[in-house]
Amino acid sequence: MNKELIIEGPCKLKVIDGQIKIIGIDLQKGESITIYDKKTYTIVYNENTKMEMDCKIINSNLSLNWDEKAQEIFSTGGTVILLGDTDSGKTYFATLLSNISFPHVMILDADVGQSTLFLPAFIAALKPRDRSLSLEDKGFDRIDFFGDITPSVNPRLHVNKILRLYETVPQESLTIIDTDGWINGFKAMLHKFELIYLIDPDYIVIFDNKIKDLLPSNYRNRTVLLKRIDLRKDRYARKIHRISKYRKYFNEAKEVKISAENLIGSKISDILYFAWGDYVQLISEEPCIGYYIDLDTLKGALLGIIKDGEIIGAALLKDLRDNYVNVLSKTSDFTGVMLGYISLNDKFEERRIRFRKCKS
Structure with a gap:
C-alpha cells in the first residue's frame, strides 16, 4: 500500500x-x-x-492520490484546465502531470499574477525538455503580453490571449492550462466559464467542490476533484516572488534606444503626442486633449517587445527623452513594443500606470 x-x-x-x-x-x-x-x-x-x-x-499522514489521478488523465489525454483558488496546488499538479506525461505534453501558463514560465503580466507556453521538480525558469516556446497581474482588469482580453496561444502552439497528447486564482465573485466565474466554453476541455481539475457546483451542468461530468493542502503563501510572499522574477530578468538586460513613436506615437511637443488616432498628453493640465498618461508612472512601464507580429520578450521603460525612449531589454532585435497597465519602481514593485480619457 x-x-x-x-x-x-x-x-x-x-x-x-x-x-x-x-x-x-x-x-x-x-x-x-x-x-x-x-x-x-x-x-x-x-x-x-x-x-x-x-x-x-x-x-506524514496523507491520502491525496494526486499521482493516480494524473495517471488516469494522461491515459486518455486531451486538454486539461486547472481551476482553483490561489495556492490551491494548481501549478504543483501541472508539474506533476507534466512529468507523468513527458514528453507528450504542452503547458500553457495563464496565471499572470504568479507566472511560472515567464514574467508576471505574460502568458506562456512550453513543451518541456525534461522532467523536473519545477517548471520555474524552464523558458518558453511562445509568449503573449497581457499587461497586468490580474485578469480582472480586462477578463475578455485575458481569455482571448489564452485562446490565441492555445490555437497556435503544436498539439500534444496532453495540453495543460494552468489558470490564475481569481475564482471568487460573479465576474471571476464568468471569466472562467468563457474560457471553458472556448477551449472545451476534456478535463477540468478542481480543488474545491464548490467550483463544480458553479460549473455549467454539461461540464460537471468532466471534473476531477483533488484534495487540497493548505500551504498558503501570504500576499507579501507572492509579491516577493514577482519582484525576484523582475529583478533577475532585468538585471541581465541592457539599455536599448528606440523611437518614441514606437511607444506613444508621433511627437507634437514635449508633452503632446499623437497615437491611436488621438492625442496623448503627458502632463495633467486643462484643457486635456485626447488621452492623459502620467509621466511619472509611465517611467518603469513593463512592455512586451514585438518582432514579426509576435511577442518575443519583455522590456522596461527607463526614460523618455526628445524623440527617443530608453528601455531595458535582453535583445535589441525587435520591431515594436506594447504598453500594458503596470510599471515598476526602482525596487521592482508594481504600480498602475495612470491613464485616462480626457473629458470631451
Whole structure:
C-alpha cells in the first residue's frame, strides 16, 4: 500500500531500497535528488521503501492520490484546465502531470499574477525538455503580453490571449492550462466559464467542490476533484516572488534606444503626442486633449517587445527623452513594443500606470 508525505527543502534525498515518486519523477534504489529551495513536495512510496534524507517533514499522514489521478488523465489525454483558488496546488499538479506525461505534453501558463514560465503580466507556453521538480525558469516556446497581474482588469482580453496561444502552439497528447486564482465573485466565474466554453476541455481539475457546483451542468461530468493542502503563501510572499522574477530578468538586460513613436506615437511637443488616432498628453493640465498618461508612472512601464507580429520578450521603460525612449531589454532585435497597465519602481514593485480619457 502506498504512503505519502510532504517534505520541505532545501535538502537531499536518497533511495536506499525500493523506489519513490516525487512530483511524478521515479527514483530507484541508489538514486538521489537534491532540492535547492524552500519548496514543498509530496513523496509517494510503499512500506518496504527505505530512504535517507535531511528534509523537513511537513505532513506524514496523507491520502491525496494526486499521482493516480494524473495517471488516469494522461491515459486518455486531451486538454486539461486547472481551476482553483490561489495556492490551491494548481501549478504543483501541472508539474506533476507534466512529468507523468513527458514528453507528450504542452503547458500553457495563464496565471499572470504568479507566472511560472515567464514574467508576471505574460502568458506562456512550453513543451518541456525534461522532467523536473519545477517548471520555474524552464523558458518558453511562445509568449503573449497581457499587461497586468490580474485578469480582472480586462477578463475578455485575458481569455482571448489564452485562446490565441492555445490555437497556435503544436498539439500534444496532453495540453495543460494552468489558470490564475481569481475564482471568487460573479465576474471571476464568468471569466472562467468563457474560457471553458472556448477551449472545451476534456478535463477540468478542481480543488474545491464548490467550483463544480458553479460549473455549467454539461461540464460537471468532466471534473476531477483533488484534495487540497493548505500551504498558503501570504500576499507579501507572492509579491516577493514577482519582484525576484523582475529583478533577475532585468538585471541581465541592457539599455536599448528606440523611437518614441514606437511607444506613444508621433511627437507634437514635449508633452503632446499623437497615437491611436488621438492625442496623448503627458502632463495633467486643462484643457486635456485626447488621452492623459502620467509621466511619472509611465517611467518603469513593463512592455512586451514585438518582432514579426509576435511577442518575443519583455522590456522596461527607463526614460523618455526628445524623440527617443530608453528601455531595458535582453535583445535589441525587435520591431515594436506594447504598453500594458503596470510599471515598476526602482525596487521592482508594481504600480498602475495612470491613464485616462480626457473629458470631451
